[in-house]
Amino acid sequence: MAAILEFDESTANSIANALGSNTVLLNDASQVAASMRATGDPLVIIGPSVDHTVAERVTAAAISTNPTAGVVWLRRRVDTPIVLEALRAGASDVIGDTDLPGLVAAANRVSDRAANYAATNGHEPKKSGAVVTSIYAPKGGCGKTSVATNLSAILSSEMHSRVCLMDLDLESGDVQLIMSLPVGRSVIDLQNLADTLDATALASVMVPHSSGTYVLAAPQRPEQATGVTPQLITRVVRVASQMFDHVVIDCPPYATEHVLAVLDVTDHLGLLCTPDAASVKNTAITLEVFSELNFTGSVDLIVNRAGERVGISGTDISEALDHPVICEIPHSVDMPFATNSGRLLSVSHPSHAISMAIRGYATYLNPASNAPQTAAIPEQQAVTRRRRLFGKRVATT
Numbered sequence: 001m002a003a004i005l006e007f008d009e010s011t012a013n014s015i016a017n018a019l020g021s022n023t024v025l026l027n028d029a030s031q032v033a034a035s036m037r038a039t040g041d042p043l044v045i046i047g048p049s050v051d052h053t054v055a056e057r058v059t060a061a062a063i064s065t066n067p068t069a070g071v072v073w074l075r076r077r078v079d080t081p082i083v084l085e086a087l088r089a090g091a092s093d094v095i096g097d098t099d100l101p102g103l104v105a106a107a108n109r110v111s112d113r114a115a116n117y118a119a120t121n122g123h124e125p126k127k128s129g130a131v132v133t134s135i136y137a138p139k140g141g142c143g144k145t146s147v148a149t150n151l152s153a154i155l156s157s158e159m160h161s162r163v164c165l166m167d168l169d170l171e172s173g174d175v176q177l178i179m180s181l182p183v184g185r186s187v188i189d190l191q192n193l194a195d196t197l198d199a200t201a202l203a204s205v206m207v208p209h210s211s212g213t214y215v216l217a218a219p220q221r222p223e224q225a226t227g228v229t230p231q232l233i234t235r236v237v238r239v240a241s242q243m244f245d246h247v248v249i250d251c252p253p254y255a256t257e258h259v260l261a262v263l264d265v266t267d268h269l270g271l272l273c274t275p276d277a278a279s280v281k282n283t284a285i286t287l288e289v290f291s292e293l294n295f296t297g298s299v300d301l302i303v304n305r306a307g308e309r310v311g312i313s314g315t316d317i318s319e320a321l322d323h324p325v326i327c328e329i330p331h332s333v334d335m336p337f338a339t340n341s342g343r344l345l346s347v348s349h350p351s352h353a354i355s356m357a358i359r360g361y362a363t364y365l366n367p368a369s370n371a372p373q374t375a376a377i378p379e380q381q382a383v384t385r386r387r388r389l390f391g392k393r394v395a396t397t
């Protein structure tokens with residue numbers, strides 16, 4: 001059962017119909033907490049006609065009534081400021097008001113979380129399967145893709161782990177380009193599967209890199225990203241977790257619904273910060289938001305481009321953020337140079353200081369390196385014709 005706060009009757013009815021189960025329709029914000037106490041239900045939906053200030057107040061009241069409550073905001077517009085505002089208020093999801101399937105999925109996530117919480121007496125259940133590491137920064141250009149690709153290559157080629165690298169930057173992903181992989185298959189090929197996605201289907205769209213990493217590429221064109229739902233992404237991670245030892249996720253530079261969905265199944269959040277004031281400020285907000293989201297994994301603070309002579313050191317960042325820095329990756333033009341010539345630095349120069357730093361993080365994620373294994377992946381299909389971009393081999397269909 002869910003409490004729905006919405007002032008427009010017909011919108012309230014469509015929300016209730018979409019949820020299908022028992023719902024309580026409320027048009028008075030002050031009744032939400034009482035209704036939650038009466039039903040014991042953890043799910044609260046705040047409809048699009050409820051303004052932000054009231055939504056924030058109701059969210060705070062819902063969480064103080066039941067700390068495991070999940071509050072889902074339905075908004076006419078979903079953009080980064082609104083998502084951040086909702087998350088800071090303690091909401092568990094923000095969904096567009098016409099995205100009723102998205103609403104149902106968000107509601108199911110809240111119910112699953114509440115059921116897990118009850119079943120484990122308040123302790124998160126231990127997950128089996130792969131170690132899931134999401135590489136995130138609240139800003140583009142911090143080195144997320146550089147770290148995610150080199151980390152994956154080290155885990156697979158040097159530590160013999162089975163590794164899946166997922167490009168979650170759905171609108172402008174460039175993992176495929178940076179790893180010089182053939183263009184063609186991507187997550188968009190899975191868009192009609194969601195609940196029925198299995199290992200065979202997932203394997204059929206992954207592209208192998210010479211390091212041994214299997215890549216699930218982002219769509220080729222930004223407009224295709226809308227075909228990829230957060231539910232599909234969660235399912236992909238769950239299926240990949242059963243096939244691989246490590247799932248590495250290269251995130252977009254903002255907390256999209258897809259990022260929030262993978263956070264639920266993430267063990268390590270590799271949070272990148274660069275030594276500049278804007279990045280430190282944005283990282284501080286991210287740490288705050290993720291802690292309000294009750295993220296239970298490990299937040300691994302990584303300083304990239306360390307040593308740049310800009311007056312901020314890794315120690316300064318750690319002190320400013322009151323969070324330990326787990327890895328400092330030095331600044332070097334060799335990183336873009338390697339990328340522009342079509343090689344990963346960790347592959348072309350394994351003893352470079354950048355490669356060593358990323359290897360340190362890989363060792364942290366993989367303390368007891370497993371014996372060599374082969375991923376259960378079917379034969380891959382024909383590689384397509386290639387052209388050159390800035391001297392780099394790029395494949396085209």
Ligand SMILES: Nc1ncnc2c1ncn2[C@@H]1O[C@H](COP(=O)(O)OP(=O)(O)O)[C@@H](O)[C@H]1O
Nearest residue numbers: 140141142143144145146305330331332335336
């Ligand atoms: N440690 C580093 N030193 C110098 N350049 C770097 C370093 N890490 C990343 N870069 C460069 O910064 C640019 C942005 O990196 P990228 O990984 O694409 O960032 P993001 O994925 O966060 O947008 C690329 O040109 C990359 O080669």
Ligand SMILES: [Mg+2]
Nearest residue numbers: 144145169174
């Ligand atoms: Mg990137």
